[in-house]
Amino acid sequence: MKIIAMIPARYAATRFPGKLMQDLNGKPVIVRTYEVTVRTGLFDDVLVVTDSDIIYSEIVKNGGKAVMSKKEHECGSDRIAEAVENMDVDIVVNVQGDEPFTDAESLSKVIEVFKDDREKEIDLASLMTEIRDWDEINDPNIVKVIVDNRDFALYFSRSPIPYPRAEDVGARYFKHKGIYAFRKNAIMDFYHLPMLPLEASEKIEAIRYLEYGKKIKMVETRTEGVEIDTPEDLERAKKIWK
Numbered sequence: 001m002k003i004i005a006m007i008p009a010r011y012a013a014t015r016f017p018g019k020l021m022q023d024l025n026g027k028p029v030i031v032r033t034y035e036v037t038v039r040t041g042l043f044d045d046v047l048v049v050t051d052s053d054i055i056y057s058e059i060v061k062n063g064g065k066a067v068m069s070k071k072e073h074e075c076g077s078d079r080i081a082e083a084v085e086n087m088d089v090d091i092v093v094n095v096q097g098d099e100p101f102t103d104a105e106s107l108s109k110v111i112e113v114f115k116d117d118r119e120k121e122i123d124l125a126s127l128m129t130e131i132r133d134w135d136e137i138n139d140p141n142i143v144k145v146i147v148d149n150r151d152f153a154l155y156f157s158r159s160p161i162p163y164p165r166a167e168d169v170g171a172r173y174f175k176h177k178g179i180y181a182f183r184k185n186a187i188m189d190f191y192h193l194p195m196l197p198l199e200a201s202e203k204i205e206a207i208r209y210l211e212y213g214k215k216i217k218m219v220e221t222r223t224e225g226v227e228i229d230t231p232e233d234l235e236r237a238k239k240i241w242k
Contacts, residue, residue, distance in 0.1 A: 001090040003111060004045045005037050006083060008069075008076035009097040011052035015229050020055060020097050022234055025241045027062070029228055030055055032100035032241075034064045040104040042111060043093070049083040074195070075205040077180070081191030084184060090114075092187055094180040098228040100237065102179065109219045110181040123186035123214040126153075126206065127221050128174040136175065143176040143204055145218060153216040156204045176206070177221070186214055 009030050013019050020030040027035075030048065038046050048059045048066040051073075059066040073079045076094060084092055091114055095102055106127055113125035128145050136142050140158040147153055155161060162171050182190075190208055199207040209216055226237045 001114065002044050002088065003042070003091040003093065004047065004084075004087070004089050005043045005093045005095050005107075006080045007033060007037065007046070007048045007095045007097045008079045009048050009050040009052065009055045010079075011050070011055055013098075013229075016231065016234075019228055019234070021058065022228075024100060024234070025238055028058055029100055029234075029237075030097050031058060031062050031064070033095065033097050033102065034059060034062075036100055036102060037095050037107075038064075040107055042104065042107055044089075047083070048097070049079050051079070077182075077187060077190050077205050081187045085188065085191075087184075089184055092182045092184060094178075094182070096178045096227065099178075099225050100228070101225045101240065103223050103225070106177075106179060106221050106223050106225075109221060110179060113217050113219060114181065114183070117217075120183075121215055122183075122217045124180055124182045124209060125217045125219060126180050127177040128218045129177060129221055129224060131173050131175045137173050143206075145174050145176040145206075147174070147218050151218045151220070153206070153210065153218050155210065156202065156206050158202055158204070174218075174220070177225070178227075180206075189214070 009020050021028045024032050034048055049069055050056050051069045056066045067083050069079045110125040137160045143156055144161050145153055145156045146161050193212055196211045198211055228234050228237055
């Protein structure tokens with residue numbers, strides 16, 4: 001299988017504009033993420049796909065590979081789909097540009113899903129990590145996921161799922177981590193299919209796959225990482241990087 005990593009990179013982030021170009025101990029966040037992804041050695045190629053001339057130039061200046069996104073897109077999956085439409089690839093891994101601590105173990109786990117999938121039952125794979133803090137469980141900025149007994153995703157929500165109507169029944173809560181690995185045909189289907197009401201309501205792109213009957217294999221990980229969404233996150237990342 002030919003496996004590539006794509007790192008979607010918008011300049012105009014809503015909560016922290018220009019965050020991918022913020023300095024992280026000597027290099028911009030997006031460059032750190034790109035270099036960490038390359039160093040995993042897991043991919044036949046790694047590319048940043050962006051709508052920003054600034055980000056494109058910075059990646060190329062640092063010896064990396066980047067492609068310009070031709071259109072405005074609602075989400076990272078659309079941006080990646082445009083970029084890979086004419087590429088000869090089997091598996092595309094979406095690495096979040098604002099997570100410079102993405103680790104090789106987590107990426108390897110989502111790739112292995114497809115190597116073990118002899119029946120080609122799985123359309124995409126993603127990561128989840130258990131959460132126990134009720135502030136996190138109730139936080140609408142944290143996407144939760146519930147799975148069946150084979151760890152296929154049943155639903156994603158910003159609400160607490162499952163709802164804790166009964167206590168002490170052993171229910172676990174999982175946070176969805178935004179790393180995806182797709183079969184190419186799955187992400188192209190996503191690109192050409194319209195958004196339906198559940199995705200529009202929750203503003204969670206993974207729901208589109210479920211609404212159209214795609215199978216999402218969830219893989220549990222204990223690695224948290226740091227997502228840079230605010231200036232405070234950036235300061236925390238600088239301390240960790242040191």
